[in-house]
Amino acid sequence: MSFISEYISEKNKNNEKVLSVFLTAGFPEIKNFSELAINILNAGADMLEIGFPFSDPLADGPVIQHSSLAALNNGINLNNVFQYIKEIRRKTDKPLIMMGYANPVLSFGINNFVKQAKESGANGLIIPDVPIEEYDNFFDKSFDGLDIILLITPTTSNKRIKLIDEKSNGFVYCVSVSGTTGITNQNMNGTIQFLQNTYSSVEKNRMLVGFGISNENDARNFAPFCDGVIVGSAIIKSLINDNSDYDKTLELIKKLKGAVRKN
Amino acid sequence: MSALIDYTQPDINGKFGKYGGKFVPETLITPLKELEETYFQLINDKSFNEELDRLNKEYSGRPTPLTFADGLTKYYNKAKIYLKREDLCHTGAHKINNALGQILLAKKLGKKRIIAETGAGQHGVATATVCAKFGLKCFVYMGEVDIERQSLNVFRMKLLGAEVIPVSSGSRTLKDATNEAIRDWVTNISDTHYIIGSVVGPHPYPMLVRNFQSIIGLEAKEQIQKAEGRFPDYIVACVGGGSNAIGIFYPFINSGVKLIGVEAAGLGITTNKHCATLTLGREGIFQGMKTYLLQNDEGQVSEVHSISAGLDYPGVGPEHSFLKDEIIADFYSVTDDEAIKATELLSRKEGIIPALESAHAIAYLEYLMPKTSNDEIVIVNVSGRGDKDLNTIKNSLGY
Numbered sequence: 176m177s178f179i180s181e182y183i184s185e186k187n188k189n190n191e192k193v194l195s196v197f198l199t200a201g202f203p204e205i206k207n208f209s210e211l212a213i214n215i216l217n218a219g220a221d222m223l224e225i226g227f228p229f230s231d232p233l234a235d236g237p238v239i240q241h242s243s244l245a246a247l248n249n250g251i252n253l254n255n256v257f258q259y260i261k262e263i264r265r266k267t268d269k270p271l272i273m274m275g276y277a278n279p280v281l282s283f284g285i286n287n288f289v290k291q292a293k294e295s296g297a298n299g300l301i302i303p304d305v306p307i308e309e310y311d312n313f314f315d316k317s318f319d320g321l322d323i324i325l326l327i328t329p330t331t332s333n334k335r336i337k338l339i340d341e342k343s344n345g346f347v348y349c350v351s352v353s354g355t356t357g358i359t360n361q362n363m364n365g366t367i368q369f370l371q372n373t374y375s376s377v378e379k380n381r382m383l384v385g386f387g388i389s390n391e392n393d394a395r396n397f398a399p400f401c402d403g404v405i406v407g408s409a410i411i412k413s414l415i416n417d418n419s420d421y422d423k424t425l426e427l428i429k430k431l432k433g434a435v436r437k438n
Numbered sequence: 439m440s441a442l443i444d445y446t447q448p449d450i451n452g453k454f455g456k457y458g459g460k461f462v463p464e465t466l467i468t469p470l471k472e473l474e475e476t477y478f479q480l481i482n483d484k485s486f487n488e489e490l491d492r493l494n495k496e497y498s499g500r501p502t503p504l505t506f507a508d509g510l511t512k513y514y515n516k517a518k519i520y521l522k523r524e525d526l527c528h529t530g531a532h533k534i535n536n537a538l539g540q541i542l543l544a545k546k547l548g549k550k551r552i553i554a555e556t557g558a559g560q561h562g563v564a565t566a567t568v569c570a571k572f573g574l575k576c577f578v579y580m581g582e583v584d585i586e587r588q589s590l591n592v593f594r595m596k597l598l599g600a601e602v603i604p605v606s607s608g609s610r611t612l613k614d615a616t617n618e619a620i621r622d623w624v625t626n627i628s629d630t631h632y633i634i635g636s637v638v639g640p641h642p643y644p645m646l647v648r649n650f651q652s653i654i655g656l657e658a659k660e661q662i663q664k665a666e667g668r669f670p671d672y673i674v675a676c677v678g679g680g681s682n683a684i685g686i687f688y689p690f691i692n693s694g695v696k697l698i699g700v701e702a703a704g705l706g707i708t709t710n711k712h713c714a715t716l717t718l719g720r721e722g723i724f725q726g727m728k729t730y731l732l733q734n735d736e737g738q739v740s741e742v743h744s745i746s747a748g749l750d751y752p753g754v755g756p757e758h759s760f761l762k763d764e765i766i767a768d769f770y771s772v773t774d775d776e777a778i779k780a781t782e783l784l785s786r787k788e789g790i791i792p793a794l795e796s797a798h799a800i801a802y803l804e805y806l807m808p809k810t811s812n813d814e815i816v817i818v819n820v821s822g823r824g825d826k827d828l829n830t831i832k833n834s835l836g837y
Contacts (some may be wrong), residue, residue, distance in 0.1 A: 282733065282737025306461075308451065328465040330464070339464075
């Protein structure tokens with residue numbers, strides 16, 4: 176059984192949904208990034224998705240495009256990201272997931288990437304531009320022990336949901352609205368209906384919902400129809416506007432966690 | 439006696455050998471599948487083919503001529519040179535061949551809104567044109583750098599009723615315009631069709647754009663048979679994404695003709711200001727496809743340069759990557775300066791002002807012609823005309 180999956184299940188037993196927070200590695204600052212990550216976990220985040228930057232993030236909206244570019248301009252590469260994960264792992268037992276695009280992984284060498292990821296203490300991996308069509312070509316046996324988390328979107332057919340659920344480990348990432356990261360939800364009723372349907376179709380895995388969750392209200396609305404929520408752009412946006420202690424961002428994390436704690 | 443009997447790329451998964459595929463976010467999988475299914479339905483549909491044929495003839499002005507370039511032939515005094523005249527297509531380049539095919543697809547798919555990316559503006563103009571003709575809304579993403587250097591085409595698109603959306607991210611050129619178009623598509627898939635302008639992106643685009651463009655090669659085949667009673671020895675075409683090249687190459691694959699793709703070497707391949715992807719790139723995953731890619735050691739996509747906005751792209755169509763690895767085609771590069779000289783040469787010797795993209799193919803003749811003999815035949819694909827580039831050419835030549 177996957178560690179991530181067990182961790183989520185354990186939380187869910189207490190009638191609690193998990194809060195997963197996305198951060199871009201090395202953003203806003205290279206220097207205190209690990210410390211920021213730990214503070215975010217301590218403020219209530221149950222897991223972290225640590226984004227490794229790519230020059231052409233085509234699934235991302237302007238906010239994460241900005242953080243990715245800033246991280247690249249800060250000189251962040253995969254070796255730095257593994258180092259961060261090692262540092263964070265020393266101070267937490269919570270799930271750590273890596274998220275980024277296929278090309279930096281391919282360029283780093285897939286086997287080498289997996290080895291380093293596991294050694295640094297990462298538990299899972301999300302690569303949004305490797306759908307199940309490319310799964311077998313990209314993820315070979317060496318990935319055992321690192322959960323590959325796949326995405327479901329409003330355009331995914333029921334038949335595909337089953338396939339994705341089958342192939343995914345750790346959890347399935349349900350994208351609440353078709354679009355890039357940072358998109359706002361225009362049709363809450365339609366979204367809830369989609370989440371309900373998907374939640375009942377996903378059998379093997381826990382299901383977390385991301386995209387379109389920008390505040391505690393969104394988190395509260397979605398929580399009944401999933402096992403946890405993922406917040407990315409809203410956090411990055413908050414970090415951009417925050418002071419050097421990131422007090423407002425940590426406050427936002429507390430509120431988001433509060434919204435999904437009891438359902 | 440179709441040469442294509444032996445050549446069946448891509449496979450059902452959209453792979454050209456190890457290249458191509460569908461490296462896209464999950465949201466796009468369903469629309470790509472719909473597109474593929476609709477495409478296969480339509481190409482077997484008589485009325486679709488008749489309509490496309492009619493539009494190609496009556497609207498685009500096809501077939502485009504194969505012109506014997508006697509001035510250029512005399513100049514080199516080696517093989518006979520023929521020019522495939524895509525510059526004479528309606529809108530001034532081969533891009534209309536694909537835009538017409540895809541607008542019929544979009545109609546069949548019931549889409550109301552069309553998006554496109556453009557570099558030189560030729561694909562943007564072609565898309566704006568077919569949208570005007572078929573009454574669909576058109577939005578064209580274009581990098582700010584390209585908007586500046588291809589201002590005439592920006593105006594053409596606007597005149598045709600399209601909205602040109604400036605792209606300020608990244609290098610502000612074709613690759614960034616493509617990223618933005620993909621982001622738009624992910625967000626608006628229910629009513630939007632994305633008309634990709636080259637043989638790039640996820641399957642089925644590289645295949646279907648090639649097939650719509652292969653009319654260039656099919657015509658050339660017939661025309662050269664009629665003129666010379668045989669196939670040429672060489673076919674030369676410029677390669678950015680590679681749609682005009684694959685369009686003329688494809689019907690000649692495995693027929694004994696040497697296929698030569700010419701990339702943009704920009705300021706030179708020893709500088710970092712070029713976009714000679716097949717010459718200097720390595721395998722990568724980019725904009726939905728696995729293909730040769732110009733990238734740094736960490737897998738970040740390089741900022742590239744060419745004087746020609748249409749070639750200014752760090753990737754290349756996955757089929758070209760396959761053709762290179764399998765040595766079915768050969769790829770070389772020429773610099774900005776060589777392209778400018780070739781523009782002047784073709785203008786003076788033939789009275790044809792080529793687009794800067796096409797000028798790269800002409801420029802390669804400097805290397806190729808000395809190796810040919812008088813009984814050989816070369817066809818160069820003149821993919822577009824140079825009107826859009828006059829300012830750039832004027833600044834480069836200084837008169």
